[in-house]
Each structure stands twice: as C-alpha cells, then as structure tokens.
Amino acid sequence: MSSAAVLTSTHEGVLTITINRPEVRNAIDSAAAVGIAAALDQLDQRDELLVGIVTGAGGTFSAGADLGAKLRGESPRVPGRGFAGIVQRSSPKPLIAAVEGYALAGGFEIALACDIIVAARGAKFGLPEVKRGLVATGGGLLTLAERIPYHVAMRLALTGDVIDASRAADLGIVSDLTDDGAALEASLDIARQIARNAPLSVRASKHIMVEARDWPKAEAFARQFEIADAIAHSYDAREGAAAFKEKREPRWTGR
Known part of the structure; x- marks a missing residue:
C-alpha cells in the first residue's frame, strides 16, 4: 500500500496512514490523494484491520492542497472519495487523526473527515482559503457548523483565522491533547482500545x-x-x- 507520497504500517489491527511530503508540509497532490484512497480501500477490505490513523510526516499534519501541483494540472481529488481521497467518503471503520503542527485548509478538512482528532498542543487548525481567493470545498464548510457553535464556525470560515489546539479542544473539535511529538502514540493507544472491542x-x-x-x-x-x-x-x-x-x-x- 505504501508509496513515496503515503506510507502505511499495520500493528495489532491498526492501519497507520502517513502523508509523506514533509518538504511541502504534507500538501496534497495527486499522488498523495491516490495513496490515501488506496490505503482506505485496504482498511475497508481487510477484516483484520479494525481502525485507521491518519497522520503526517515531519511534524506537520497537512497544509492542504498543493497549489503548485494544481497549477501543473494535477487534481488532489479521487473519484468517489473526494479531496485527498478521504473527505467525501472515508471508511465505515473508525478513523483517528493524529495532528502535529499545521492542519490548515484541506489539511483541517482531512482531520474533520476522521472520527476522533488527537492533537499536540502546538498544533494549529484553520480554513484560510478566503485569504487566498478560494473556497473551502473539502467539507469544512459543510461539517464545521455541525461540530461547533454556528457563530464560531462562521467566524473561522469568514476570517480565515487559525486557532491553536487548546482552543480547538475547548470547542470540541479536538478530543485529546498531548505534548508535542506524542499525538501519534496517543492515537495508537486509543486505536488499540477500539480494536479490542467487538x-x-x-x-x-x-x-x-x-x-x-x-x-x-x-x-x-x-x-x-x-x-x-x-x-x-x-x-x-x-x-x-x-x-x-x-x-x-x-x-x-x-x-
């Protein structure tokens, strides 16, 4: 399942999917989107895989779409699964986002596509598309107001402001806060708890x-x-x- 853009590993029924483009803050190009979608296909199809974790390499979750790749004509969307191969259709099995560093724009939307968000205290979240003349079409505008108070969601969407992990936890976006560098291990602990259940x-x-x-x-x-x-x-x-x-x-x- 692994590729240069997306790495996968399995342990005790848990599939860890790592976006592996740290040189561009794990921005999503076509290869990354296809890699995430392929990993989710495996999670869906293999009975021994019970829980998935999505994370990013190099201390960053994802900065969203790779604008340079888009200018080259690449699409960060996968038919049937949407942006990053996940936001439109994720998995019937539980998914945990293990967030370090930035989860911005499409990166935030990838995290929102997961069922549980575990974040290091230094993590940052936001939908800054309006600052770039764009619209957040990866599900953030569709789901954020369902997760947090309407007026707060609207403020984030219209200002493009970035919030830290503590604020995200206060709002209920983040379920678990960890020290920096510990989000993945905490996510694995939660995944193992889930995997022990029926x-x-x-x-x-x-x-x-x-x-x-x-x-x-x-x-x-x-x-x-x-x-x-x-x-x-x-x-x-x-x-x-x-x-x-x-x-x-x-x-x-x-x-």
Whole structure:
C-alpha cells in the first residue's frame, strides 16, 4: 500500500496512514490523494484491520492542497472519495487523526473527515482559503457548523483565522491533547482500545452516529434498532456475553 507520497504500517489491527511530503508540509497532490484512497480501500477490505490513523510526516499534519501541483494540472481529488481521497467518503471503520503542527485548509478538512482528532498542543487548525481567493470545498464548510457553535464556525470560515489546539479542544473539535511529538502514540493507544472491542459493534455504532444526523426524529429509534438488532443476534454478541460470564477476554470473529 505504501508509496513515496503515503506510507502505511499495520500493528495489532491498526492501519497507520502517513502523508509523506514533509518538504511541502504534507500538501496534497495527486499522488498523495491516490495513496490515501488506496490505503482506505485496504482498511475497508481487510477484516483484520479494525481502525485507521491518519497522520503526517515531519511534524506537520497537512497544509492542504498543493497549489503548485494544481497549477501543473494535477487534481488532489479521487473519484468517489473526494479531496485527498478521504473527505467525501472515508471508511465505515473508525478513523483517528493524529495532528502535529499545521492542519490548515484541506489539511483541517482531512482531520474533520476522521472520527476522533488527537492533537499536540502546538498544533494549529484553520480554513484560510478566503485569504487566498478560494473556497473551502473539502467539507469544512459543510461539517464545521455541525461540530461547533454556528457563530464560531462562521467566524473561522469568514476570517480565515487559525486557532491553536487548546482552543480547538475547548470547542470540541479536538478530543485529546498531548505534548508535542506524542499525538501519534496517543492515537495508537486509543486505536488499540477500539480494536479490542467487538468489530461489528464498533462499525454499527459509528454507522448510527454518522447517519442519525440525517434521520427524521420520529424515525431515529426505529432506524437505530434496525441496525443494532442484527448485531444483537450475531456470534460476537453471544461470545461477549459468554466471556463476561466466564470472566475472560472475548474472542471476536467479526460475525
């Protein structure tokens, strides 16, 4: 799965995807977008991979689209997955963004496409497209006001201001703060916790939380039960109950 622009590694059911263009602050060109999309395809398809982490090499998450590459005619979008191969369609499995340094413009949108954001205290977040005569079309304008208060989201979008990780945590964008240099290890710890849980239950829980935002309120419980009932009758549900009764660790099979 690895390429020059994107590196991948696996350990204990966790796939780590590293944007590997530190010379341009991990800006996304065509090769990086294709590499991220290919890594996510593997995460989706391989049953032994349970959680994904997205991070950047060299102490920076991503500065967004590589404008030089765009001027050369390259596209940072992948059909079906969108900008950086992730923002339009990520993965049904959990994704964690491990952020060091800058997560700006499309880089911020990559982080927002993940389910959990872990950030070093020195990290910076923002959508500065308006300062460059551009519009943030990688999902930031579509999702930010769902995650934080409307007026704060609007201020960030219209001023292009950058906020630090502590402010992002106060707003609820960042779930976990770490010392500088420790975001990836903290993300791995969280990923391992998730990977120890029943994979069908984890995926169903993410599915419900993501989709419920668009469900009519009157139908929400019925739609939730439709998804959850299939899990309640799975082999893993029986195994979970047996392991609890027998005071042992469960042996999940994903069925």
